[in-house]
Amino acid sequence: MILWTAGAVLLAALFAADMMTGSAGIRAADVWKAMAGGDVPEQTRLIVMQIRLPKTVTALLAGMAVSVSGLLMQTLFRNPLAGPYVLGISSGASLGAALCVLGTSASAALAGSSVLAAAGMAGAAWAGAAAVLGIIALASRKIGDITVILILGMMLGAGIDAVVQVLQFISDEQSLKAYVMWTMGSLGNVSGVRLWLLAAAVLAGTGMAAVSCKPLNLLLLGEGYAASCGTDVRRVRLTVYAATVLLAGTVTAFCGPVGFIGLAVPHLARLAAGNADHRVLIPATLLCGGVLMMSCDIIARAAAIPINAVTSLAGIPVVIWIILRHRR
Amino acid sequence: MLEIQNLTLGYGKNILLRNISAQASPGELIVIAGRNGSGKSTLIRAMTGLQKPLAGRILTDGIDIGSLPRETAARKVSIVNTDRVRIPWLKCRDLVALGRAPWTGWTGRLSDRDEEAVSEALESTGMTDFAMRSMDSMSDGECQRIMIARALAQDTPLLVLDEPTAFLDLPGRHQITALLARLASEKGKTVIFSTHDIGIALQRADRFWILDRDGLIVRNAAEAAADIMEIFGIQEI
Numbered sequence: 001m002i003l004w005t006a007g008a009v010l011l012a013a014l015f016a017a018d019m020m021t022g023s024a025g026i027r028a029a030d031v032w033k034a035m036a037g038g039d040v041p042e043q044t045r046l047i048v049m050q051i052r053l054p055k056t057v058t059a060l061l062a063g064m065a066v067s068v069s070g071l072l073m074q075t076l077f078r079n080p081l082a083g084p085y086v087l088g089i090s091s092g093a094s095l096g097a098a099l100c101v102l103g104t105s106a107s108a109a110l111a112g113s114s115v116l117a118a119a120g121m122a123g124a125a126w127a128g129a130a131a132v133l134g135i136i137a138l139a140s141r142k143i144g145d146i147t148v149i150l151i152l153g154m155m156l157g158a159g160i161d162a163v164v165q166v167l168q169f170i171s172d173e174q175s176l177k178a179y180v181m182w183t184m185g186s187l188g189n190v191s192g193v194r195l196w197l198l199a200a201a202v203l204a205g206t207g208m209a210a211v212s213c214k215p216l217n218l219l220l221l222g223e224g225y226a227a228s229c230g231t232d233v234r235r236v237r238l239t240v241y242a243a244t245v246l247l248a249g250t251v252t253a254f255c256g257p258v259g260f261i262g263l264a265v266p267h268l269a270r271l272a273a274g275n276a277d278h279r280v281l282i283p284a285t286l287l288c289g290g291v292l293m294m295s296c297d298i299i300a301r302a303a304a305i306p307i308n309a310v311t312s313l314a315g316i317p318v319v320i321w322i323i324l325r326h327r328r
Numbered sequence: 329m330l331e332i333q334n335l336t337l338g339y340g341k342n343i344l345l346r347n348i349s350a351q352a353s354p355g356e357l358i359v360i361a362g363r364n365g366s367g368k369s370t371l372i373r374a375m376t377g378l379q380k381p382l383a384g385r386i387l388t389d390g391i392d393i394g395s396l397p398r399e400t401a402a403r404k405v406s407i408v409n410t411d412r413v414r415i416p417w418l419k420c421r422d423l424v425a426l427g428r429a430p431w432t433g434w435t436g437r438l439s440d441r442d443e444e445a446v447s448e449a450l451e452s453t454g455m456t457d458f459a460m461r462s463m464d465s466m467s468d469g470e471c472q473r474i475m476i477a478r479a480l481a482q483d484t485p486l487l488v489l490d491e492p493t494a495f496l497d498l499p500g501r502h503q504i505t506a507l508l509a510r511l512a513s514e515k516g517k518t519v520i521f522s523t524h525d526i527g528i529a530l531q532r533a534d535r536f537w538i539l540d541r542d543g544l545i546v547r548n549a550a551e552a553a554a555d556i557m558e559i560f561g562i563q564e565i
Contacts, residue, residue: 080416214436218429220418221478222411228376229429229482230402276418279435 003272007287011060014294018056019048021301054191056294058198062187062251063261063293064286065202068209069247070262071269071285072240075216075278079146080322083263084248086150088132088157090259093252094183096128097121098164100253101179102171118193118254122201125253129245132156137241185256185308187297194254205247208239209282216240216278259308260315261296265289267322329353330375330486330518332544335384337370343382344370348544350537352520354485357512359529360522361556362539368522369410371539372490375520377401388486402430406482408475408489414463420474421459424449427481449480452515453507469500476507480515487511489521493528501525505532526556526565 019035020028024047034040034048066084073082073089084090100121135156140149168176190198209216215236218226227233251258269284270276296310330352337345344367352358360368373379375386377393385392388404396404406427415423427449428442438446450456453473463471472492479487489508493501505525509532512519520537523529529536536552538545540559547555553565 211434214429214432214434217436218426220415221413221423221426222409224378224409224411225407225413225426227378227398228402228405228407228409229426230399231429232398270417274417275422276415277422 004287007272007284007291011287011290011294014291014298015056015060018059018294018298018301019052021298022047022052023301023304050191051188054195055187056297058187058190058195058255059294059297060290061198061202062255062258063265063289063291063296065198065205065247065251065289066258066262067265067269067285067289067292068206068282069244070264071266071278071281072209072216072244072247073262074266075219076237076240077140077146077149078219078222079150080267080326081150081263081319082146083260084129084244084252085157085257085259085262087136087153088155088160089129089136089153089244089248090252090257090262091157091160092128092130092132093125093249094128094257095160095164096124096126096249097182097253098167098179099128100124101182102167102175115193118197122194122197122250122253126245126249129249129252130241132160133241133245137237182256183308184306185258185311187255187307190254198250198254201246201250205243206282206286208243208246209278212236212239212243213278213282217276220276256308258293259312260319261289261293261311264315264318265292267318268292329387329389330520331387331390332375333384333387335374335386336382337367337374337379338382345539346543347384349384350544350546352486352518352535354518355512355516356518356534357509357532358518358520358535358537359526359533360520360537360539361524361526361529361552362522363560366539368539369490372407372409372488372520372522375486375488376405376407399430402482402484404484405486405488406479406484408472408479408487408492410490410494413475414471416464417462419460419462420455420466420477421446421450423463423474424455424459424477424481427478427483430482445483446481449477452480452511453477467500468495469497469503472496472500472504473507476504476511480511484517486518486520489519491522491524493523493525501528505529508532526553530565 019031026044030040030044031048034045070083073087074080136153139152143149168179215231218229218231223233265288266285269281269288272288273280273284296307296314300307300310332348332350335348362368370379374381380394393401425438425446428438428445429436432442450459453476455473455477493504505528508519508521511517530549530553533549536547538547538555538559557565
């Protein structure tokens with residue numbers, strides 16, 4: 001209980017800190033006033049409400065989403081190194097997004113906040129993520145060895161990245177620039193319709209994970225045991241796949257490929273909770289995901305570097321720790 | 329009461345067991361013996377209702393296990409399979425509690441009755457002291473006891489185990505076999521397990537189901553040794 005309270009306080013503190021951080025030097029008191037509807041210059045209010053708030057909320061939601069999708073993949077594939085990034089799901093989503101960015105004119109896809117453009121981008125990413133997940137799922141039915149599946153996922157990811165490179169090569173300069181910006185990851189392009197779509201996807205994906213908490217716990221034992229305990233394994237697998245596509249696909253579409261958070265956070269959540277029970281782990285993962293992503297965003301904003309670089313640098317030590325821990 | 333009636337098992341055209349029949353009563357300890365590839369694991373999977381027979385059926389208390397919804401089947405038969413389960417951060421007590429799944433609601437929250445069943449399962453397997461430990465720091469024999477405790481917590485009249493002694497040292501093999509014999513006689517469960525440790529099994533089992541090319545033959549422990557030696561083509565056990 002103390003840990004939960006501490007986590008919630010930390011999350012709130014980071015939210016506030018994230019709101020304070022930015023290139024425009026706005027005093028903490030003014031940020032608060034702008035949010036509370038107090039008396040501040042119009043420009044300050046715009047920056048706080050139109051730029052910083054959406055960006056901070058996006059960091060929170062994106063961190064939660066990729067972390068829960070990582071947790072789901074690790075449980076389903078019974079492997080500590082599974083995650084949307086490693087399994088190539090993020091790459092699949094980025095191919096969908098790339099087709100969208102490079103295919104349409106960049107201004108329409110990125111700057112346009114129309115419902116259609118946002119839904120199109122998300123839809124393309126969902127389709128890409130679902131396609132890769134479908135291939136991985138099919139392969140895992142035939143191949144029992146999870147190491148082979150992980151390598152397959154990485155190869156798929158690398159292959160898709162190569163296809164994307166070809167797309168970049170043949171696309172015009174403007175689209176290319178937009179795409180390169182997208183690959184660096186950005187939490188700043190999500191507002192209006194996109195933010196609502198992201199929030200809805202996170203809510204739906206997390207909800208699907210939450211109602212599956214009992215079968216997810218049973219899947220820790222393996223599919224054979226889960227089925228012998230009364231679980232409809234096929235249905236659970238489909239639910240979890242759909243949740244992953246929603247969570248990882250939407251974030252990839254709107255924020256670019258966010259590396260390593262999805263892989264690392266579930267381990268931090270297990271460490272913090274000292275538990276493997278999904279009824280505890282799902283909220284713990286949401287909390288840790290939000291905390292880590294907002295921390296990364298604060299660093300990225302303060303140092304003015306791409307978010308993807310920060311998440312990788314933060315996540316990689318955790319991954320190395322996992323490998324060393326599971327060595328025996 | 330378990331009845332196997334004219335059961336044929338296999339995968340597509342590859343038939344492993346043809347037209348076998350057998351019965352098992354509450355309190356009986358039955359050992360499935362046979363060479364690798366003779367269909368031991370497939371027969372065990374079929375008894376849980378997870379492997380569809382090509383022909384025939386398996387009845388528990390007169391009902392075809394294959395026709396039952398998964399959750400109902402999970403209240404009839406529990407299994408310990410050959411999967412190696414080592415879950416970091418999961419305490420043994422929580423793992424055993426997963427066995428209560430067929431009896432709990434959608435969140436898996438345990439009632440007082442469930443908690444009681446978990447404690448009892450830990451006690452029956454002599455694992456009460458391990459309740460708060462996690463499996464990644466335990467020996468293979470201790471882990472196997474926890475998996476048996478999980479199956480016990482499922483509270484089914486039938487308990488089937490696929491080579492439960494395979495990865496254990498000699499004392500471990502004797503202890504687990506003795507534990508299974510005790511569970512059958514004291515709890516009145518039907519316990520069926522496959523093993524290659526025929527010598528140990530001969531001391532404990534009530535009956536043998538011996539699998540070979542001709543199907544399944546049922547023998548009492550006293551008369552099993554000769555048939556097993558003949559089928560396996562060996563001089564002594």
